[in-house]
Amino acid sequence: MVTNITNLGRSGVSDWLIQRVTAIVLALYTVFIVAYMLFHPELDYATWSALFQRTWMRIFTLLAFLSIAAHAWSGLWIISTDYIKHAYARLGVQTFIIVALFVFVVWGVQVLWGA
């Protein structure tokens, strides 16, 4: 058993599952947004804003934000452990990624519930 403390879940199988499930959420969200734009060729601010006033859309979008964060973290964690062999450099990069993702999520929440 190889022990790790910086990966997302506590085991290989949980990381793997989280990556797959978040990928599905992101795929659904992408399909929805693209389809919405196709069905609203004359999209204006009022329609767009009304869409994001709805609770289900906010939940869906928040879910997509969290999925991006989890998906990006598990993927970038793997890349950092493959290519950055110096332990402190790796920890530095991993910390930077976590902080950046955290900022993006909070910022996204602000945008979503602001306006």
Place this chain on the structure above:
Amino acid sequence: MSTLQVSVYRYNAETDSAPYMQDFEIDTHGRDLMVLNILQMLKAKDSTLVFRASCREGVCGSDGMNMNGKNGLACVTPLSEVVKNNKLVLRPLPGLPVMRDLVVDMALFYKQYERIQPYLQNENPAPAIERLQSPEERDKLDGLYECILCACCSTSCPSFWWNPDKFVGPAGLLWAYRFMADSRDTATRDRLAEIDDPFSVFRCRGIMNCVNVCPKGLNPTRAIGKIRELLMANAT
């Protein structure tokens, strides 16, 4: 023209500061020899050349090497399969430390093999004669037990190159599944627990370099998929 241009990787840790390629010209008399035959002819010309070989029929797994960019067993690889433009480039298996010329240090490869406990474990008392297996149960081992541990697969796997100390690699994982699939083995849960971390199994990215080179035609990627299924079934 039956003269073959052969270029061989040479390195002696005791006398050379860096590896270099040595060029030879070999007259094959137009025969479609095996790469191992060529190596033996080279050895007759330059007795300092070092490589491993034993059975010369694809059974012992000693002479895994990189021939014109692809891993394989020199003894069962005919020239017609690898030679292009009359040129043959021989290198040691990639990703493992070179000890001398075409001989690599396989310690990491064996360490990963040892980790998966490659032997039958059964907690039930042994029956008087033998542990029986039905023909169907025996069939499940086909495509798994034939592995000769030549390391051609693991040393062509980028995931193994980056993390040979943590990722079990295709050969070890094929063996792990060979025991999980055996009806006489009762240690599947312990076997799974040992490799349920982000590296041992899950570093496999499924690019199938291993399948592409296996001289025995085995499919480690499929075995890895089966292990993943077992891990999922156990964990959800």
